[in-house]
Amino acid sequence: MQQLLTFTIIGLSTGAIYAVVASGLVVTYTTSGIFNLAHGATGMLAAFTYWQLRFDWDVPAPIALFLTLFVLCPLFGALTERVVMRGLQGTTEVVRLSVTVALFAFMIGLANWVWPSDSSREAFLKFFEGNSVSIAGINVSWHRIITFGCAILVAIVLRLVLFRTRMGVAMRAVVDDRNLTELNGGRPDRVSMFAWALSATLAGLAGILLAGEQQLNIEPLVLLVINAYAAAIIGRLKNLPLTFLGAAVLGLLDSYYLAYSDESWFPQSAFGFSLAGIRAAIPTIVLFIALLTRPQSRLRAGIVRFREETRVPEWSTSILGAVSLVAVVVAISGMLTRSNTLLLLNGFTMAIVALSLVPLTGYAGQMSLAPLTFAGLGAIAMAKLPGDGNIATFVLAVVIVAVVGGIVALPALRLSGIYLALSTAAFAVLVTKLVFNQKQTFQSGNIAVPILKIPFVEIDSPRGRLILTATAFSLLGLLVVAVRRSRLGRRLIALKDSPAAAATLGMNLTRTKVAAFALSAGIGACAGALAGDKVSPQQYDFTQSLPVVLLAVVGGVGTVGGALFGGLLLGGNSVLASVVPSLKNLSKILPGTIGITLGRNPSGAATQTAEAFRVLKGRWNLLVFIGAGAFVIWALTAADVLSHWTFVVTGVVWFLAVAPNLPLVVASSSARRATAVVYLAAGLVITAAIDWSTALDVTGQRLIAIVILVAVIGLGAQRIMESGPRVRADSPDVIGLDRDFSGEEIERAERELRVVIR
């Protein structure tokens, strides 16, 4: 009895913290429609900041608290809204979620950078450490009582703010209709800024309270948010009392598990599987149940959608791209050191994982946060199935995982948007905790995945595996292109663009989604099954999936090129981190920083780059010229005139700075053309003349040099050709006053306004 009571109090106080976090989540979701995956990370940063002030710099507690919760947190929240979130109005759910993933990655990177975990820190003390009162014979620390007090205070304050203040009323109005609020003189931007500030303060409060219980650790603080998600989903993302109830239930479950899991009657395993990982999985299981019991998402028409990449990939370009990718990898792989080969190999593996998101997220618009989980399952299947890695084993492994992907997706498919994304996250965490951490799957922490056996080809070196993986990427890329051009591809896009129209034309949405999930799981499984090395469960952890999703979206999840770009960026990022210790910290926040800019360029970087090269399409003479140039650079290297690093730098400059400018050079006036040619040639000669292997002795510095060279040479040439009077578009304010609307402008206005002017 005594024990029950003690653990009830512990559970409720944990629940109180969850409640505070969850209410912050609800506040931002309802006002801006953005589900903030980085909410827990905000609390984590706040806890670290408070620790810095209070325990490292010895600022008195009240002042430190005030500064953290009422100055820095609101400032941070408001800034996040202003700089990052505001640009996201009207973008897809995928982009919005990815941006919060980016924010999440950014904040974790920042915390790792500023507060490296190896430094021996001052302890994070509870409030009034050591003081406790006795209630009904049980000692309750003051910290717990303060935690309860805070949760109750938050509940009351939120209630008052939402229902009694003008800001609160405005917040609730924005939820209903942003545009209408604006028409009525409300200022939705100010309102959501306030909501984000408030939400950050709530996250901060919870972070500080939790750190007092569990010390400062990045991971538990960040994952705190999963518990909060579960509570918020129980509250259907809008009902605060229900959210508080859900939080209490979660806190109690966790605490009772702690209390009774050692008892003899408690099951320690089921079906031969150990249940040891179940504690960490409790919130996820609750989240899963809460999601699956949600009502079926209704078909709705009239949702304004943001349009992304629309072009159908051509066979000719795709095959050319696939072949040249393999050729380039074969050509340069001989020049790489062993460690760089492994990093590039990792990049291509990640590219395959990112590719698995193209049909699912890019085409069908279904967000998955679990792409690596399927890679992990693929690796296990490849290792466990008989045949020791022959082709049949590989095919079977991929098919099994694809089927699993389809089946697992089935219950989740009643959901859409954020709910679907969260249920994939829950699935990933469950698989990590309950499957990957089993003795049967990963004995002694890792398993050896056999190398794929291809008849007549012996693959044993990292170089061979690199070429194999790059070839696999190319082939799978072609498969994805084939899908895009097929009936299924059109259906997937239709599903994304208008589920309502698709259904009323006779499309079985569930079946289409299952197909998309199975296809995606199958492609993801290839990445795992091709690992060809020892792998560990950590590699396929849920938290590792997030950066992959992020970089796939950054690269442009609608295209195969985007997946390649994203995967290599992820691989390249670890190149940066491993080779240049001084850049290690920068590389921690790099993916996050790039992702945060997504709001400005939602189609992804690869699409933009492709746009720059599109001018070359069909200009065969120029393409031949570019190919010849590349051959010359390669030949010079093969003849040992150029060092390998000079080869890389010159090659990149040739492709990225010179090639896209060629059509412009051809088209510009003769005087400018001469200047531009001289400028480009000089840049190229200087680049090739420097022996980059000796000039800069750190790879990171060389990479930076590449970026600078490309920018200076490429943009410089553009400048030369464009200088002089620029063609300026008329200001929209002037059109209609000093000249008539053109037909095109009328059409555009009609489209924007959805009305007819004539």
Add this chain to the structure above:
Amino acid sequence: MSLLYVDRVIVRFGGVTAVDGVNLLARAGEVTGLIGPNGAGKTTLFNVISGMQEPTGGSVSLDSVDITDLPAHKRAQRGMARTFQRLELFGSLSVRDNIKVAAELAALTNVNSIVDEMIERVGIADIADRPAGDLPTGSARLVEIARALATRPKLLLLDEPASGLDEAESDRLGELLRTLAATGLGVLLVEHDMGLVMKVCDVIYVLDLGQIIAHGTPNEIQHDPKVLEAYLGAS
């Protein structure tokens, strides 16, 4: 023989009763009009018929089969197609592919020729290869009609197809609807353009505040005092 039979359908949104016991009947080979002031419940009724909105009460039958519990795609497979008041084109597909998706969904064999036929029929050959998301409203409405027709439906539901069309296009649409009806297709037409409605409809239902207040031939409707009041007097 009735193609579509709507029996005492009720839809409530919280406190609002958007559709309040509507009975309606549409025949094959006829154009049935459904008119009424803004907010009368026309689109909501369309959503019920097409399976996007579960009714609070009442039933819907197609070809004398009760389809009230069927999901939207099953109704489409039974020969129903619709267009949307707020456009629902597949914006990242080309116009041609929009129509192709529909034809493929209807499991038709010679898909490409059907697509060409629909493009021809609705008169959108000049924009067939443009991305559907870039079209002005008028053309987009025509594409939606072509897309719906490509499933070879028995019943076509059109929600304000003429808004956004110019006068010539609107006349062409009227002719198209008459031709389609002559081939045996049943059309249910929601439209605010009274000229068009009076010209093409065989029967007209008038909906006001969720209830049918009158039905009859165009001539009868034009002279019905209740209709005049709903449109002019109520406000």
